[in-house]
Amino acid sequence: MSNTVKKKPRKAAAKPKTNISVVPDVAVDVVASVGAQNNAALLKRREAAVARGVVSAAPVFASHAENAELWDVEGNRYVDFAGGIAVLNTGHRHPKVIAAAKAQEDHYTHTSFQVVPYEPYVALAEKLNDLAPGDHAKKSLLVTTGAEAVENAVKIARAATGRPGVIAFTGGYHGRTLLTLGMTGKISPYKKDVGPFPSDIFRAPFPSVRDGITVQDALTGLQNLFLTDAQPERIAAIIIEPVLGEGGYTPVPFEMMQALREICDTHGIMLIADEIQAGFGRTGTWFAVEHSGVVPDLITVAKSMAGGYPIAGVIGRAEVMDAVIPGGLGGTYGGNPVACAAALAAIEAIEEEGLLARSTELGEHFRARFAEIGARVAPYRMWDIRGLGAMLAVEFVTDFDSATPDAALTKAVVAHALKRGLILLACGMHGNALRIMVPLTASDAIIEEGLAIFEAALIDAMAELQG
Numbered sequence: 001m002s003n004t005v006k007k008k009p010r011k012a013a014a015k016p017k018t019n020i021s022v023v024p025d026v027a028v029d030v031v032a033s034v035g036a037q038n039n040a041a042l043l044k045r046r047e048a049a050v051a052r053g054v055v056s057a058a059p060v061f062a063s064h065a066e067n068a069e070l071w072d073v074e075g076n077r078y079v080d081f082a083g084g085i086a087v088l089n090t091g092h093r094h095p096k097v098i099a100a101a102k103a104q105e106d107h108y109t110h111t112s113f114q115v116v117p118y119e120p121y122v123a124l125a126e127k128l129n130d131l132a133p134g135d136h137a138k139k140s141l142l143v144t145t146g147a148e149a150v151e152n153a154v155k156i157a158r159a160a161t162g163r164p165g166v167i168a169f170t171g172g173y174h175g176r177t178l179l180t181l182g183m184t185g186k187i188s189p190y191k192k193d194v195g196p197f198p199s200d201i202f203r204a205p206f207p208s209v210r211d212g213i214t215v216q217d218a219l220t221g222l223q224n225l226f227l228t229d230a231q232p233e234r235i236a237a238i239i240i241e242p243v244l245g246e247g248g249y250t251p252v253p254f255e256m257m258q259a260l261r262e263i264c265d266t267h268g269i270m271l272i273a274d275e276i277q278a279g280f281g282r283t284g285t286w287f288a289v290e291h292s293g294v295v296p297d298l299i300t301v302a303k304s305m306a307g308g309y310p311i312a313g314v315i316g317r318a319e320v321m322d323a324v325i326p327g328g329l330g331g332t333y334g335g336n337p338v339a340c341a342a343a344l345a346a347i348e349a350i351e352e353e354g355l356l357a358r359s360t361e362l363g364e365h366f367r368a369r370f371a372e373i374g375a376r377v378a379p380y381r382m383w384d385i386r387g388l389g390a391m392l393a394v395e396f397v398t399d400f401d402s403a404t405p406d407a408a409l410t411k412a413v414v415a416h417a418l419k420r421g422l423i424l425l426a427c428g429m430h431g432n433a434l435r436i437m438v439p440l441t442a443s444d445a446i447i448e449e450g451l452a453i454f455e456a457a458l459i460d461a462m463a464e465l466q467g
């Protein structure tokens with residue numbers, strides 16, 4: 001493929017073509033509204049009205065989206081490799097998901113499960129219990145956000161063990177509420193200026209090739225933590241992302257996950273797999289932890305579970321899940337019926353469309369293409385291509401010898417990609433990794449289009465930084 005990708009015209013005609021076909025009446029309205037607003041004016045309003053703490057990676061405003069494509073309010077089209085931060089494994093507006101949500105809306109949109117229960121909540125809990133690894137009896141709790149799921153997993157682990165402590169890992173990300181921020185292992189931008197954080201949270205080292213921390217070093221660090229600060233009999237849970245998400249798309253080595261299982265069993269500690277970013281087919285299995293063969297006690301889920309609707313959950317051993325007394329779990333909106341219907345449809349789509357196998361296939365394709373692009377246009381700058389299945393990231397460095405993280409190059413690639421019509425998102429402790437969260441439903445043609453833009457953006461970015 002040529003590495004001189006032609007720039008797409010940034011402005012579409014007044015009524016740009018869309019491929020919206022699912023809900024034609026909506027499509028007509030959407031297309032008619034394109035061009036009625038412009039990004040610059042909206043950015044100005046945003047700046048004046050929205051707290052600056054909530055940032056947006058792209059300085060453009062969404063008009064409509066379909067599968068792996070998105071259009072802004074000016075009619076510019078983008079290939080979406082960010083998937084709303086790993087929420088859209090089944091793509092924007094999957095027809096099944098939209099139809100299920102609409103059908104549910106025709107019945108009721110909210111009763112609060114705590115007031116009048118409804119079947120979709122129970123059906124989703126049953127489905128999650130079936131899908132989660134382990135053949136023991138399981139139960140589930142539904143909430144609204146990932147952070148809420150993690151908070152509840154900790155509450156459940158504490159109630160089940162009668163212990164307060166939690167161990168999390170360097171570079172882990174578990175949310176932005178105060179308890180989850182305590183577990184999140186990165187200061188800027190998440191934790192800066194907003195502490196103090198809850199007590200009884202301890203941090204163990206995550207294995208890192210970059211930092212020369214082997215699995216054995218990480219396990220020694222954990223054992224040292226037990227000797228110095230974290231009395232094992234007072235630890236309720238060890239929480240880990242089977243693939244670090246915000247921390248850089250680094251998989252936990254399987255032997256590390258297996259060792260954690262043994263350590264938890266030895267000390268009566270609950271092992272929590274935070275699958276909020278890595279779950280629902282992203283890595284080629286329903287849950288990333290399955291690759292290691294380890295069965296966690298509790299699993300937190302959210303994001304791609306519902307194809308764009310806000311819902312999250314905790315799945316766990318039935319007796320552990322039942323440790324919290326009646327009334328001790330829940331929330332007004334937890335397990336919203338429209339989101340439950342969407343989740344059941346998204347899960348069905350993953351099953352019917354073979355998206356687990358597609359994830360593995362896409363992962364191999366991205367790996368090969370990144371290696372080839374790196375060798376051809378950015379030798380010694382793409383230091384690491386890593387991940388599991390289609391949960392992949394590429395890490396940029398100034399050179400291979402020093403492997404110095406190159407956040408400036410990464411930022412420039414993201415900016416140039418957007419200008420050329422590709423939405424990308426960075427991650428990692430040093431902000432120098434680009435992660436791939438493209439819908440698993442994206443066609444080969446769209447994937448190739450995105451990769452071609454990536455390559456062109458990389459060339460642009462290197463030229464800009466050299467010039």
Ligand SMILES: Cc1ncc(COP(=O)(O)O)c(C=O)c1O
Binds near residue numbers: 146148175241245
């Ligand atoms: C692994 C992990 N845990 C928890 C969260 C928090 O989820 P939410 O942003 O829905 O609160 C995230 C969000 O990115 C995540 O990736």
